[in-house]
Amino acid sequence: MQGDIEVRECLEADERELFWQRLREYFRRDIFPGEEDCYHCSEKYKENIETLHERRFDPVRYLFFRRDGQDIGLALSVVYASEDGKQFILEFCVFPEFRGNGTGAACAGALLAWGRENGAKYAELNCSDDRRERFWSRFGFARNGIDAQGEPLMLLPPEEDAPVTVGLANGIEEFWALELSFFDEMGRKAPDSMGRSRMIGAMSAGRVAFITAKRLGRPVGLCSVSRCFSSLTCWDKGVLDDFYIEPAFRGRGVARLLVEKAAEYCRKQGIQSLAVTGSDADIELYRALGFKTRLGTDLAMLLPYES
Template sequence: MMKVHNRPQNRCFFLFFHRNGQNIGFAMPVIFSSEDGKCFIMEFCIYPEFRGNGTGKECARALLHWAREHGALYAELNYGGDERRCHFWESVGFVENGSDAWGEPLMILPPTEDVPITVEILSDPEDWQLMKLENGFKREIGENALTGEKQKQLQQAVKQGKITFFIARRGYRAVGMCSAAKCYSTFSCWDTAVFEDFYIEPVFRGKGIARKLAKAAQTWCAENGMSSLTVCCAPCDENMYQSLGFDVRLGTTFAHLE
């Protein structure tokens, strides 16, 4: 923790809350000024004897005010899946929003600035934000977070060109993704691709990101000689995928899993 506190950039601050001359709690925020102005709240604690009567909310608002004065544009934190912590942070404006690179659930105080969304091909297979998005995706569909071994396997597949990821970014922050995995089809006697890993962080949905991601993958496949890009989906998602250009029905998919 002291290394994070003492580093020259994106450092952790040790803050203490005082009331009537008494120290009643503390917080440890990190403002990532070199990235996108995120304030990540590493620790927040009100000492037990001072809790109640709105003290926690008052201190949280004081912390967020301090963060804005020091250049933060939005805030984020882990809540450990604890319902009480989740309800507390919801009371000051935070909402659940995916998971971090280790699979821990996140909450975010949504940014208010209008920042353009761009889509790019993932250039760094070891980008930690890919793992953050993957774990958010896994959590949403009820699967376990990627283990360290599976993360390495995924990174190796990207390096070998077995799978191509498309990342939607809001400035520095990766907020969405999809992928295209190439395979050979005897129906067309040509290369085809499978569309997967379609995920957008909840807070950033409804902004046209889904269409941008799907279009980027479809364009890339066409430019790289794929005869088709197919997607397997649940019945509840059929209308969404059809609206994104996957408008040819190819029957029902079955699988044998070991």
């Protein structure tokens, strides 16, 4: 059935207006029913998307799915062909009167094929409910952390290998989504705005350094090294933390690259040891990464901040 679906881009002004009419109907009917002040139905949201649509490189595309001369659904998607080839699917909808009999799957397959034809190497989308997760998992998408706004992500991984580079992060924005994903996977509350500000301050003061691993410019892994004085050695030591790799890119040697860069950073800073705290389940992983010496068991006393 996928071969019967045509993906048609809205190029004319009247087509784009029709697209926005149908998109807003979708928001009000399926996503935000009963919400009178739906942001996605506002002019502000439209203006933001229009700006992305009009940009010179990697514009957002307004797409209709057509079958037998009828528009049966729509999608809002962008292919970052000038970067690492990611296709991001912002919105996807099959109109109610055409749902069923595999139409949704056919449209999704056609959308991914359209992405590949336009330079996509892999695909990503937000996924906040189980039904959507089940649908997209049929195409190879899997949960893959959260974005910088805290929304869950799914990724259809790239098929080909690509080099991964590691280095010190150039500011918190570079790794913030990875940091939020780390906290989410640990089951811990993410830093609030004050916590984020303190993190930036610690980076500026040289008390902590963040290291990122990038695949074709996309951050896929993270760790941090915090500096502190050890009375056991009467020298500074480093503490490895924030160790996180996107699930889709695990098992590809990224962990070792991060640890090697962290050790290199410590040597250049005159830090004579690098320590890590992990659960019992992680001990063998850290041993394999070079943490050979076991120094007892870490315990913590939590001291809530009192103003």
